[in-house]
Amino acid sequence: MATGGLDYESLNENVKKVQYAVRGELYLRASELQKEGKKIIFTNVGNPHALGQKPLTFPRQVVALCQAPFLLDDPNVGLVFPADAIARAKHYLSLTSGGLGAYSDSRGLPGIRKEVADFIERRDGHPSDPELIFLTDGASKGVMQMLNTIIRGPHDGILVPVPQYPLYSAAISLFGGSLVPYYLEETENWGLDITNLRESVASARSKGVTVRAMVIINPGNPTGQCISEANLKEILHFCHKEKLVLLGDEVYQQNIYQDERPFISARKVLLDMGGRISKELQLVSFHTVSKGYWGECGQRGGYFEMTNIPPQSVDEIYKVASISLSPNVPGQIFMGLMMNPPKPGDISYDQFIRESKGILESLRKRAHIMTDGFNSCKNVVCNFTEGAMYSFPQIRLPPKAIEAAKKAGKVPDVFYCLRLLEATGISTVPGSGFGQKEGVFHLRTTILPAEEDMPAIMDSYKKFNDEFMAQYEDNRGYSRM
């Protein structure tokens, strides 16, 4: 290889530190096996369409029309597209300055940001300012932008839940900051204990770390818990007192599978509280078209909304956004459609509702099937998936299994997951990719495989697991490594 500029030794250390298990070792091994002809069930990433979920029809009709505006002039277009899709396509095209192929405002098309603001107002009962809403190529880009704005160096700490979606740990590594973990309590349904938070912050500060921000993922990933209003209030008070920016990852807000704790946005709780805190607490809220019942991961559509961020900081964030010119316009339109879907009376309304409900009801069923399935397995304990798209069962690995893992040079849950993959084709992500308490192991799977495939998948898993446990608990068993 050519030496000099890009030897491994001379790479940016921060890049080397980055880990992102969702597409890490397990996924790479699964891809290899797939190439060799093995049937793989990819449950490593929240990617609904890859597992057979169909896109909603109406948005695809609208974007297809926007993509090829010459269709709108064709007398036969009505044979293939319904009138409301045609009208909506014309509406979105009129919001652009040159159709899908022109860079928009770096913050996104003003007309679509207005649709986002209107949605937020309807959802929360408080007005929202489109000027403080920035559309992004997926929520991940927005998260990375905010973290890059906040982190100055290794002395800046970001509070991150453990377990967490590893975008946060990866981004913090990349930008050279410090991850300050706060542990969610598995036995309390992955609840958040303020005492834990306080301890984490105190511990970080004693090491000279300035804690700058706190991330909450609601509903949680990988843990699925829906944060109660009371808990949110505690969190807001805590951040206000400690002068932290609250980063509210709310991308799974449409994915709620129980009725006791519906989704309530951090912004709503904040503004409902009124008073000083509602004017001072700095909050950034993230959303996406990738999750919910839309599942349009490949479009890369997302936004973040800023609350109580000073205008000069907003300017700097705008400036950085402008370097990348603009978010992709089709993704922006998907976001507009999600914020402003068909209404009762619209031609496409019934179909839209039927498709949406169908997906959500099925997800709820699958959340139950999976949780129950895991709980029926030996040495496996699984909290119910209250929201989001994942199941995060705890795997109680026997000491012999842990030994075998060490001998194989693998982290115990990686060892387990690799064996699961080889035996069943089920590709999961080991819990170590998300963080967990020392000596406690998990894996993350999605609840996305098709409903009709679920029973077979859970059977296959149970067979593997119970055999694995038998092998490593039983003294008579031998390792077939």
Place this chain on the structure above:
Amino acid sequence: MRRFVAEKSKQHCNIFFNKKTSSFISPSPFYQSSIRHLTSASSPDSMAEPSPSHVTIQTINPKVLKCEYAVRGEIVTLAQRLQEDLKLNPGSHPFDEILYCNIGNPQSLGQHPINFFREVLSLCDHPAILDKSETQGLFSADAIERAWKILDQIPGRATGAYSHSQGIKGLRDTIASGIEERDGFPADPNDIFLTDGASPAVHMMMQLLIRSESDGILCPIPQYPLYSASIALHGGTLVPYYLDEAAGWGMEVSELKKQLEDAKAKGVTVRSLVVINPGNPTGQVLAEENQREIVEFCKNEGLVLLADEVYQENVYVPEKKFHSFKKIARSMGYGEKDVSLISFQSVSKGYYGECGKRGGYMEVTGFSTEIREQLYKLASVNLCSNISGQILASLVMSPPKVGDESYESYSSERDGILQSLARRAKTLEDAFNSLEGVSCNKTEGAMYLFPRIDLPQKAIEAAEAANTAPDAFYCRRLLNATGIVVVPGSGFGQVPGTWHFRSTILPQEDKIPAIVTRVSDFHKKFMDEFRD
């Protein structure tokens, strides 16, 4: 100790003192547009004790403060205000419309997308209609065929699913074939990383290359300010090398050597050389011999060559041709072991001008497996680039061929656009050259003109009195008088004491005469006012 915390504290045992940035390099260009926000939320800055943690201008990442991007900077904010004015009070200004000549955004100025590409994209966005017979009445047969071919390369035909983090394999195969056909040398689909436009790929490389301020990246001056901004954002040092205006913006290896040595003497480790070919803002197309010298230079100095080739389809002069740096390197007999080269391409320019789609790729050659794993890892954190943009990149690199049903219309659309661009480049170049004190190099390629203005001393003094750079002063005056938005040369870098501005060649042909007239009239009046 909990494992996570243990790992992190091992990594961060150097404790830096908390330096607050109390001043920043230049006033934010966007501030004016956001003044009204002060009324909607009381700023924590106004509290008695500003918090050390809160996100305020004093406490945000100083690298964010340091970076600048003039293409959408101050002058554009002013233009948007004027545009609002015109809406509310028609007739309030001596022009009817704002003409945005600041940004390479062709379709916003009336350029049409390539029909075939949009047909294919539309079908891929809504594959359900491929089963309907009526669809054949709406779309050309080869577009339908291409859509089927692409969808068959996507697992489950799911265009809404995250793809492989480097992009869909079948599309990378197509792109690799396209590169091979263009260059006559093989390309490996595994070397291709599809990204949301070329810009994120540039950012990825800067991330990888820059460890600290001691790492330098050689950049042309003038340059497209993505590079200066990205280097600042990632905490590196921009090492400038000056293009020679008197020699048609040529690049001299002697200049490269000099700048490299100067940087080394200052303790900067130069990691990489950025070359933009065809050039932005300067428009020159490098001669082959020049390219060979550059490749040789990078090989000898162990520099990574970052070849920004997004304007490869925009060449307007018969005496020059685009040659990719990969082709040049391979034709010199240099392979993977000899030169580390990253080539950037985009769907935003050329004759397709699909800026809003955010499609592009980098081709990565001459790197070890370990480096490529790191690149893959970085790409995977964002999961993947948008699928529609990926499809478009593959279409751009393998458009309709002779014999295809759509070939005739495709090639006439393409040629129409390219010929029109060449005409507009010439017309505007001549127009600028006819202005007093203005000289404009020929635009051999890309989408811009970068005329030099010899500003009279009185104008420079007036600018200083207004606390503005002289070229920004000129551009603002131009905007206020004519509604035409251009970007001051200081946004791209220029030899100190010289002044330029960058204008695109993109307004539709029928608007060009009026632009020429307005600019000429303005310039004459400006010179009358400030002539020495």
